[in-house]
Each structure stands twice: as structure tokens, then as C-alpha cells.
Amino acid sequence: MRWRPRALPLEPVAVVGLGAVARALGARAARADDATLGAWSGVAGPDVLVLLGDAASLPWVEGVVYLGKDPLAPGLLLPCALEPEVAVSLLEHALLAGQGDSPLAVLPAAGQLVPVGAAQRVVRASLMAWLAPAEEKV
Numbered sequence: 001m002r003w004r005p006r007a008l009p010l011e012p013v014a015v016v017g018l019g020a021v022a023r024a025l026g027a028r029a030a031r032a033d034d035a036t037l038g039a040w041s042g043v044a045g046p047d048v049l050v051l052l053g054d055a056a057s058l059p060w061v062e063g064v065v066y067l068g069k070d071p072l073a074p075g076l077l078l079p080c081a082l083e084p085e086v087a088v089s090l091l092e093h094a095l096l097a098g099q100g101d102s103p104l105a106v107l108p109a110a111g112q113l114v115p116v117g118a119a120q121r122v123v124r125a126s127l128m129a130w131l132a133p134a135e136e137k138v
Contacts, residue, residue: 001091003082003108010068010080012055018110021063022049026131028059030124037127041119044130048112050077050105052119067105077105077116084108 017025026049029037040053050067051058058066067077073092078084084091095104095113102117 001108002085003079004085006081006083010070010078012058012066012068012080014050014052014067014077014105014116015058015060015064016048016050016067016105016107016114017061017064018107018112019047021061022047023131024061025049025051025059025064026127028061029122030127030131032059034124037122037124040122042122043114043116043119045114048114049130050114050116050119051122052116065107065109075103077103079106079108082108 015025017023022044026044029040029049029051036057039057040051042049042051044050066080068080070076070078070083070088073088075096076088076092078088091106095106096102099115102115105114105116107114
């Protein structure tokens, strides 16, 4: 599927990092004060970190992608600056078929979908454990 620049960017509701960018995003998030950290929810995997929250509070590091909600596809978090060349409502229908109501973060550059329905409040101890090197987790 092809994507094009959006005429009007979406308001950010999430930020995502993959690979080394995810680690840098996690490290940046860990430096946030407790009130800011507690206002975010998130999901993480081995090479992905998605933080959801108020646009003004979301952290930035080089390489992250900000995601927003298009009113025509509320079940998807889409890159704020891009839109699909197909109708976004059709894209939502196709991507959520068989997925239930779980919102999906759509990452076109990486060709990935990240379910965000299980996002939980960010807790510093959990974030630090996720950031710890793999050998320390064993």
C-alpha cells in the first residue's frame, strides 16, 4: 500500500520507536518526572515501544513516529503526517477484520502493526526492567 503526505497532520496521541529508537525513547521516557510518566500508558515488545498520552507531554528522540487518530478510522493509530492512498475507513475495516476492537498502531515504513488495546499505565520500575540488557533479565 502506498502512503502520501497528509494535508493536515493529525494531533499526536502516541509516539512509537522501533529497534534502537525504541531503546532511546524508553531512556528518554525514564527521565520524565513521576507525574508525566504516570500520565502515559504504553505497550512494549522486544524491539518496540509505544507511549500514549497528551500530545504536549509525549517525548521526542530522533527517529520516533508520532501517531494520531483519524476520525474516519478511530480503531487505528496512524502516522500524523501520512495518510494511505486508499480510503482510511476501508483500511481500518481490512486491518481490524478478525482482530476484534483492539486499536492498532500502523507503522507503514516498517510494515508493522502493533496492537495497543492492552496498553497500561507506565510504571518506572517496569520501564527500567524493559530497558535492562537481556542478560540481566534472566
